[in-house]
Amino acid sequence: MLKQLYIQNFTLITELNMRFNPGFSVITGETGAGKSIILGAIGLLLGNRADSKQIHPGAKKCVIEAHFDLSRYGMDDFFERNGLDVDPNDTIIRRELTAAGKSRAFINDTPVPLTTMRELGETLVDIHSQHQNLLLKKDDFQLSVVDIIAKDQGLLKDYRNAYQEYRKAEQQLETLKAEIIKSKENEDFLRFQFKEIDDAHLQADEQQTLEQQSETMSHAEEIKTALWQTDQMLTGEDNDLVDQVKNAAQKLHNIEAVFADAKDLADRLDSSYIELKDISQEVSNSMENVEFDPQQLQEINERLDTIYSLQQKFHVETIADLLKIKDDIDEQLSHIDNSDAQVAELESRVTKLQEKSQQLADRLSQARAKSAQQVEKEMRERLIPLGIPNVRFQVSITPKPLSADGCDKVAFLFSANKNMQLQPVAQVASGGEIARVMLSLKAMISGAVKLPTIIFDEIDTGVSGSIAEKMAQIMKEMGDNNRQVISITHLPQIAAMGTTHYKVYKEDTPEGTVSHMRMLSPEERVKEIAQMLSGSDITDAAISNARSLLKLSQK
Template identity: 60%
Template sequence: MLKQLYIRNFTLIERLDMTFREGFSVITGETGAGKSIILGAIGLLKGQRADSKLIKRGADKCVIEAHFDLSRYGMEAFFIDNDVEYDPDDCIVRREITASGKSRAFVNDTPVPLSVLKELGEQLIDVHSQHQNLLLGTQDFQMEVVDIIADDRHLINDYRAAFDKYRLKQYQLDEMRRQIENNKANADFLQYQYDELSAASLVEDEQKELEALSNQMSHYEDIKTALYQADNALSGEGNGVTENLRTAINALHSIESVMPKAGELASRMDADYIDLKDIADEVEAQLDNVDFDPKRLDNINDRLDKIYSLEKKYHLDTVEQLIHMRDTLRKQLENIENGDGDLRILEGEVEKTHKEAEAKAATLSEARHKAARKIEKEISQRLVSLGMPNIQFVICLTSTDLTPSGADKVAYMFSANKNVPLQPAAQVASGGEIARLMLSLKAMISGAVKLPTIIFDEIDTGVSGKIAERMAEIMCEMGNNERQVISITHLPQIAAMGATHYKVFKEDKDDVTVSTMTMLSAEDRVREIAQMLSGSDISEAAINNAKALLKYK
């Protein structure tokens, strides 16, 4: 629950430090006194968008800070998941806005993204303002109420997993159909391309080898001349390197008996001779093998021209890429040929996942129907006690095609009078009837969700007298059920029911007007409620009426 609210330099509020109590509290004040400003500050703590224009004139920063007691609400998992320190007895939420427009959010002095602040705020405070009555006409809100009472989160998760699986298979089926249709439309062209590439009998690394051969044969004369010169230098009669080396070796061996060092040198030269002789033989063999065949060169160049032509045609750079394209084309042609069979298999998978999703949706619908009957019964009972004896309230759930939220369409049907047919509640209910219906729904939801703090902003619009008193009793019941309920009201019947009473008012301070808030004493409450009853001139009768409403002794 909200224990303390601190506001500094926010619009007309210079400084406000207010303590709140558990149970049912009320806030009163004249129109324009600043109640909406306080709600705006709380909205910022719930992650609403910040604007530097909200900063009080002349200030460089505004700060809004709230302290919460979370000890009865089991929220530790949220703090662990978001790596924020958990203090159940004093959770501090703070928002700071600078004049430059920069906004920062903190939870227990840990900086957090606005998304985390918003998620936490939704679990801490529910603010019900008059515009939220418009939610009654939306499918999302109506179904959310049903799901909350059904406590069907696990069923929704199971259904969504099955639905997502079905949607994925359906997407794959649609893509396969599209691909098959495209392939069939292009089948002749694909076959032509495949036949052309297949007829080329492409081989990996072929292009590199052919280019090397073409280059070599194009330089035949240079190669022949160089090999001849090398062979003559190595093996030529009388001046060949190998013959001269052999002569040197023999000469050294001839004197090794008288000069051992000569034998060592000869032995070293023997190894060199063997290597050099082997090289000379290889050069001679290459010379014998070098031959120029113009026809073969033409064949090689023709083959290269074919490869280059295919690469240019298909905008590719290598034979390997052409081979990959050929193989891809083959697979596409095989898919066209086998596509109907694959299509039937995937159609079966789609049908299977669709049935699984339908089964999950049926289970979810059953839970929703049970919850709808429960809501109808409780809301009708509450509305009767709120002065609507002839109330008819029915939740119509009808089947639809599968959607991300299930296979149900919901409509809240309403009639407040005898012999008047049921019609959509948002269309036919008056302002006062809508207020009572929304209060009843909120009371029911709060019991299921266990929200720590609920703030009603003038939910009593359109009601008065005994009905207002009964609405106050409902809010009291909610406040006595381990939650904190705060009602901003203009009705004395509701104001008198609060266990704690706060007043918002404006006052002149120096040369500016500021809004402030105070907790009223017992005597101040009497005067405030008397003023609400009679206006600015408080009569003795109004004082007595106020005391009666307060059960003053």
């Protein structure tokens, strides 16, 4: 329930701080006084788009804040899910808009995305304005009414999950078939590519080895010369460096007893001798192993040419990349070879999911058919007292292909006269009749939906007299049923029925025109309703009539 509304610097409102009561309240005021401005401010709290032009001229910032009592509506899950502090007795929603166009949203003083504010707002307030009558032209609205009365939300959720899974599998099947068609078109080319790589018998590490062998054999003479020269320096007859180191070590060993430092030096030379001797042996072996074989070099280079050619053709740099391409092609060919089995398996899954969705859709249809009878009965009961004695109201349910909301197409058919054929309500009902139909629908579904506050913006369009009084009675009954109902009206019959009466009015000031809103006292209500009855020239008869209306409304 809306407890308090604070508006600062919003269009013609410089500051407004208004408390609201439970039950049925009414708001009156002359056309252009600012009632739509208040609705616009509440709309911003429900997540509507903001415009910096809505800020009061000269102001830097606009603030709109509302306090709600949600203690009877069990909405803690929303706050826990969004990590928000929760106080059911005083939930605060605030929207701030700067002249620079920056918009910020808060729930219980915590900044939130606008989508989160919108999600909460949709569960707090329903604003019914004249443009909402256009909902009667929309199939999804009519279907939602039937679902609300059927109380089938759990079943509808199960169906939507099943349908989503079915559609996902169906899309996977379509994708697989498309891939198979494309792959089969390229099958010959894929097999050619696979064979080309496979025939090369590539080994993961051979390229580096072959490149090294090629490099070595290409410089065989240079290598052998350097090795021979090294060997001569180490062990040649004219300069046997290895033996010289050995002899030097022995001479130092001979003087160990008389020169203590000689032993350490001799040991180090011994180690050097062993290392030089080992090096000398490896140099000698390498000399024998390095041979120039033109045929072998040709074979190596031809093998490398094969590898380089494949790498260039497939735009890669390593054998590992080529082997991966081969594996990928092999997988594609495997899909082609096994495509019939894959398609059959996925088709079977699609069929099972479709059957499951259809079963749930059929259960939905049964619940909706039962709900439709209840809607028809209750709408007739509500519309007859509202001045349509010969009303016929039928909920037409016809089958349609499986979709996100089931397999039912719902249309509200209407006839106000005995001899008039039933037709879609939006096509044949007058403005006044549509207003009564929408009020009846709202009254009917409000009992099934936990919606704290409903605001009717001139729901009385096209009606007057006793019909307006009966519409007011419906709104009052809705307000008495643990719900807050606020009606913006121009009709005295509706205004008199409100438990609380607010007036919106304009005032000219040196700074410009400003809109205000205040709660009327009992005597002020009499004057306001009398003015609604007779115009600006309030007569004694209008005053008397106003008192009578107020007295009757309290019974």
